Amino acid sequence: xxxxxxxxxxxxxxxxxxxxxxxxxxxxxxxxxxxxxxxxxxxxxxxxxxxxxxxxxxxxxxxxxxxxxxxxxxxxxxxxxxxxxxxxxxxxxxxxxxxxxxxxxxxxxxxxxxxxxxxxxxxxxxxxxxxxxxxxxxxxxxxxxxxxxxxxxxxxxxxxxxxxxxxxxxxxxxxxxxxxxxxxxxxxxxxxxxxxxxxxxxxxxxxxxxxxxxxxxxxxxxxxxxxxxxxxxxxxxxxxxxxxxxxxxxxxxxxxxxxxxxxxxxxxxxxxxxxxxxxxxxxxxxxxxxxxxxxxxxxxxxxxxxxxxxxxxxxxxxxxxxxxxxxxxxxxxxxxxxxxxxxxxxxxxxxxxxxxxxxxxxxxxxxxxxxxxxxxxxxxxxxxxxxxxxxxxxxxxxxxxxxxxxxxxxxxxxxxxxxxxxxxxxxxxxxxx
Amino acid sequence: xxxxxxxxxxxxxxxxxxxxxxxxxxxxxxxxxxxxxxxxxxxxxxxxxxxxxxxxxxxxxxxxxxxxxxxxxxxxxxxxxxxxxxxxxxxxxxxxxxxxxxxxxxxxxxxxxxxxxxxxxxxxxxxxxxxxxxxxxxxxxxxxxxxxxxxxxxxxxxxxxxxxxxxxxxxxxxxxxxxxxxxxxxxxxxxxxxxxxxxxxxxxxxxxxxxxxxxxxxxxxxxxxxxxxxxxxxxxxxxxxxxxxxxxxxxxxxxxxxxxxxxxxxxxxxxxxxxxxxxxxxxxxxxxxxxxxxxxxxxxxxxxxxxxxxxxxxxxxxxxxxxxxxxxxxxxxxxxxxxxxxxxxxxxxxxxxxxxxxxxxxxxxxxxxxxxxxxxxxxxxxxxxxxxxxxxxxxxxxxxxxxxxxxxxxxxxxxxxxxxxxx
Numbered sequence: 001x002x003x004x005x006x007x008x009x010x011x012x013x014x015x016x017x018x019x020x021x022x023x024x025x026x027x028x029x030x031x032x033x034x035x036x037x038x039x040x041x042x043x044x045x046x047x048x049x050x051x052x053x054x055x056x057x058x059x060x061x062x063x064x065x066x067x068x069x070x071x072x073x074x075x076x077x078x079x080x081x082x083x084x085x086x087x088x089x090x091x092x093x094x095x096x097x098x099x100x101x102x103x104x105x106x107x108x109x110x111x112x113x114x115x116x117x118x119x120x121x122x123x124x125x126x127x128x129x130x131x132x133x134x135x136x137x138x139x140x141x142x143x144x145x146x147x148x149x150x151x152x153x154x155x156x157x158x159x160x161x162x163x164x165x166x167x168x169x170x171x172x173x174x175x176x177x178x179x180x181x182x183x184x185x186x187x188x189x190x191x192x193x194x195x196x197x198x199x200x201x202x203x204x205x206x207x208x209x210x211x212x213x214x215x216x217x218x219x220x221x222x223x224x225x226x227x228x229x230x231x232x233x234x235x236x237x238x239x240x241x242x243x244x245x246x247x248x249x250x251x252x253x254x255x256x257x258x259x260x261x262x263x264x265x266x267x268x269x270x271x272x273x274x275x276x277x278x279x280x281x282x283x284x285x286x287x288x289x290x291x292x293x294x295x296x297x298x299x300x301x302x303x304x305x306x307x308x309x310x311x312x313x314x315x316x317x318x319x320x321x322x323x324x325x326x327x328x329x330x331x332x333x334x335x336x337x338x339x340x341x342x343x344x345x346x347x348x349x350x351x352x353x354x355x356x357x358x359x360x361x362x363x364x365x366x367x368x369x370x371x372x373x374x375x376x377x378x379x380x381x382x383x384x385x386x387x388x389x390x391x392x393x394x395x396x397x398x399x400x401x402x403x404x405x406x407x408x409x410x411x412x413x414x415x416x417x418x419x420x421x422x423x424x425x426x427x428x429x430x431x432x433x
Numbered sequence: 434x435x436x437x438x439x440x441x442x443x444x445x446x447x448x449x450x451x452x453x454x455x456x457x458x459x460x461x462x463x464x465x466x467x468x469x470x471x472x473x474x475x476x477x478x479x480x481x482x483x484x485x486x487x488x489x490x491x492x493x494x495x496x497x498x499x500x501x502x503x504x505x506x507x508x509x510x511x512x513x514x515x516x517x518x519x520x521x522x523x524x525x526x527x528x529x530x531x532x533x534x535x536x537x538x539x540x541x542x543x544x545x546x547x548x549x550x551x552x553x554x555x556x557x558x559x560x561x562x563x564x565x566x567x568x569x570x571x572x573x574x575x576x577x578x579x580x581x582x583x584x585x586x587x588x589x590x591x592x593x594x595x596x597x598x599x600x601x602x603x604x605x606x607x608x609x610x611x612x613x614x615x616x617x618x619x620x621x622x623x624x625x626x627x628x629x630x631x632x633x634x635x636x637x638x639x640x641x642x643x644x645x646x647x648x649x650x651x652x653x654x655x656x657x658x659x660x661x662x663x664x665x666x667x668x669x670x671x672x673x674x675x676x677x678x679x680x681x682x683x684x685x686x687x688x689x690x691x692x693x694x695x696x697x698x699x700x701x702x703x704x705x706x707x708x709x710x711x712x713x714x715x716x717x718x719x720x721x722x723x724x725x726x727x728x729x730x731x732x733x734x735x736x737x738x739x740x741x742x743x744x745x746x747x748x749x750x751x752x753x754x755x756x757x758x759x760x761x762x763x764x765x766x767x768x769x770x771x772x773x774x775x776x777x778x779x780x781x782x783x784x785x786x787x788x789x790x791x792x793x794x795x796x797x798x799x800x801x802x803x804x805x806x807x808x809x810x811x812x813x814x815x816x817x818x819x820x821x822x823x824x825x826x827x828x829x830x831x832x833x834x835x836x837x838x839x840x841x842x843x844x845x846x847x848x849x850x851x852x853x854x855x856x
Contacts (some may be wrong), residue, residue, distance in 0.1 A: 008529060008531075009453070009529055030450075030451075031449070031450060031451035032451065033793040033794065033796050033797055034793065034794040034795050034797050035735070044608030052661055073592055080727075082718070083783075084719065086716075086717065086718045086784075086786070086787060087783050087786075088781045089783070089785070089787055089789060089790040090790060091717075091787065091790060091794075092717075093789070095464070099744050106790075106794060108789070108792075108793035108794055109786070109790065130613040134730055135742060137730040138441070138726070138730055138733065141732065141733030141751065141752075142733050144684045144685045144733075145685045145733055145751055147684055147685075148581060148683045149683055150579055154474070161435075199439075201696055243519065253613065255683070256579050257574060257575050257576060257578060258572065258575065291660060293494070294490055294491065294493075294494035295491060295495050295498050296491070297491070299491065299494075300489055300490060300491040303490060303565075304489075304565075306568075308567075308824050309568075309569050309572060310569055310573065311572075311573070311576070314621075329510065330572065330576060337852070361498045361499060362498065364502065365497075365498035365501065365502035366502065367501065367502070367530065368500075368502030368503070368525045369500070369502045370499030371453050371454060371525035371526070371529050371530065372453075372454055372502070372504065374453045374529070375452050375453055375799065376820050377455060377797070380726045386634065430682070
């Protein structure tokens with residue numbers, strides 16, 4: 001077991017890889033009442049074309065299958081995993097992102113039983129045509145709810161602009177048409193391909209004893225049979241590195257009171273996993289803070305001009321294989337909003353070069369934020385992403401932030417903030433001009 | 434530890450090594466009045482974004498970033514008949530940083546400046562700042578209607594509390610009030626708030642208690658001459674069902690139901706009501722979740738919640754509009770089933786475990802201690818963790834059935850896309 005001490009934080013992490021390939025990470029938190037465990041497979045909404053385990057040909061599966069599989073995993077022949085967690089007083093959940101599916105619980109009692117429940121329900125698939133059909137109604141409702149949500153439509157509208165020929169642009173849950181095609185056999189194919197322990201991680205944080213947890217997990221896994229791991233072949237269409245496939249502008253109408261607009265920037269260069277990815281994420285976040293954060297001159301200027309208000313926000317999405325920025329807000333004049341954001345992006349030099357003092361302040365702020373996250377079991381567990389950042393935990397981040405120089409930021413900005421990578425998407429109130 | 438800083442002004446300090454941050458929360462509490470709600474919401478916005486020492490948001494943001502990303506915020510909320518304007522600041526504990534700066538003391542000084550030195554002159558708030566925040570508040574209130582789930586909940590609230598306009602409107606105010614408020618009106622109201630509101634200061638974390646108490650005692654808080662506000666508002670049972678409906682362009686319909694439920698925080702039915710709510714619609718094991726969502730596939734969400742400071746129970750469901758009548762029927766059947774004892778002891782044990790899990794988990798959030806300190810002061814009573822657990826464990830099936838008898842459906846609000854008209 002690999003033991004890492006984070007002296008500054010008075011925390012220790014424990015990591016190991018089991019015989020069946022499963023990576024287990026544990027982080028005990030003194031004084032906590034709760035334990036939070038996340039069981040994750042590197043399988044998300046973008047992985048819908050792959051060679052199923054035991055087959056030799058690439059096959060295309062319906063959009064939304066990873067999310068559908070997540071929903072169906074809880075239901076078994078004679079019970080529901082939620083009930084089992086309920087019996088042990090845990091609250092359980094699951095979520096699917098573009099690249100990962102995670103199953104989780106949090107509990108203050110019965111840790112052993114809850115851990116076993118988590119491992120067992122995810123490792124014992126049970127799908128029938130009947131239960132698959134029934135789920136279509138529930139997920140159909142979920143999709144409809146998101147269809148009515150302007151923020152969701154705005155976000156996916158932008159992704160559609162940036163990645164027009166890529167599975168990223170379809171909703172994580174799929175569409176009512178695509179999920180109608182999903183069969184129990186499809187779910188088994190996806191399950192066998194992506195749910196091998198070698199492609200999964202278990203992260204446990206909170207009230208726990210690492211030796212005890214590891215012995216429970218090891219025994220549980222040793223009692224199960226798994227086929228030899230077959231390296232996963234997936235097909236994700238390449239996107240143009242010069243950005244020529246990006247749709248520069250689209251707008252739709254919806255019944256909203258105020259227009260919403262988003263400016264997006266697509267990362268055109270591949271990001272190397274591990275420490276470089278961790279440094280890239282920290283660097284982009286510092287850069288964004290310098291350009292648009294509430295300590296920046298731009299923010300105050302745009303706020304005072306009424307171009308942005310408290311609804312303004314930005315987000316940096318970095319996952320294994322892609323990254324993009326979004327800047328969004330409500331506005332009475334979407335064209336002016338977009339123009340102002342793009343102006344700042346294209347003239348990033350004025351806000352970054354020679355700003356030694358601002359950089360020092362922002363570093364303080366970002367390091368402080370990591371201390372905040374160290375209070376949250378969920379933040380500690382959910383920021384862990386083995387495929388993207390290797391074994392790094394949040395306690396590795398302050399050192400990375402501290403190492404950033406203005407030159408690092410300029411290098412990132414030059415690569416990322418290029419005009420051909422920028423796009424706009426707007427939602428205008430229906431029936432108004 | 435509790436320290437009285439003046440009559441009606443109380444400091445609570447809670448020491449714990451569990452968290453890597455220190456948190457300070459100040460609550461200004463007053464009886465909720467229709468005329469004051471929007472003013473208080475606007476004040477929260479002004480205090481959050483400006484002060485004489487930090488005249489614009491950038492200056493304020495720099496001060497916070499310099500305190501290692503201190504999180505500062507202001508907000509408003511309702512608890513029964515009480516309106517609460519809250520300021521809060523959280524700072525990293527300096528022992529986890531490469532710095533010797535006394536961040537916790539800096540945070541107290543920051544809050545004192547925010548409260549006592551607002552951006553104002555000659556008896557009015559700074560005009561440009563005031564105007565901008567008034568515009569922003571109006572925009573944010575208008576936008577709430579875009580969140581259909583929230584909108585439906587608010588319309589139900591209006592119907593449930595038709596008897597009292599101060600209970601009808603949201604704690605963040607009404608857009609239509611804003612135009613009539615001037616920078617000097619609001620400044621006058623703020624002086625009144627500073628003199629008359631009950632003030633609770635709660636500090637939670639790992640700090641030197643005497644130093645912190647000294648710092649607060651140096652502030653000139655005046656004695657409050659106003660009586661303590663009542664803890665509860667009692668909803669009037671109408672004994673009949675009235676449904677209002679509205680049609681908007683949307684694909685998923687919302688059905689929100691409001692019930693009279695005269696059970697109040699920590700009264701004799703309180704713990705049974707907590708278990709009842711888990712059984713009815715408050716958990717994934719509940720009757721609503723299992724029967725409306727899972728078994729009948731009729732809803733994406735269907736859940737219930739309690740307001741034990743006003744004596745009401747609410748149900749909200751996201752449904753296909755054409756299923757309105759069927760959903761209404763199934764929800765009623767779940768309530769009847771509980772009243773008739775149609776549930777297993779095993780399920781009750783699980784629900785209790787779930788409540789205990791939520792309760793113990795909440796002890797891992799720093800904010801919980803501030804919320805509890807506020808409620809304890811409102812209700813003038815406190816319960817130990819051990820006693821809370823004992824009370825939940827002691828709830829019997831008879832008590833759950835009895836408390837279910839107290840539920841009376843009063844109001845419904847149905848928001849639909851209109852294409853599936855139901856009768």
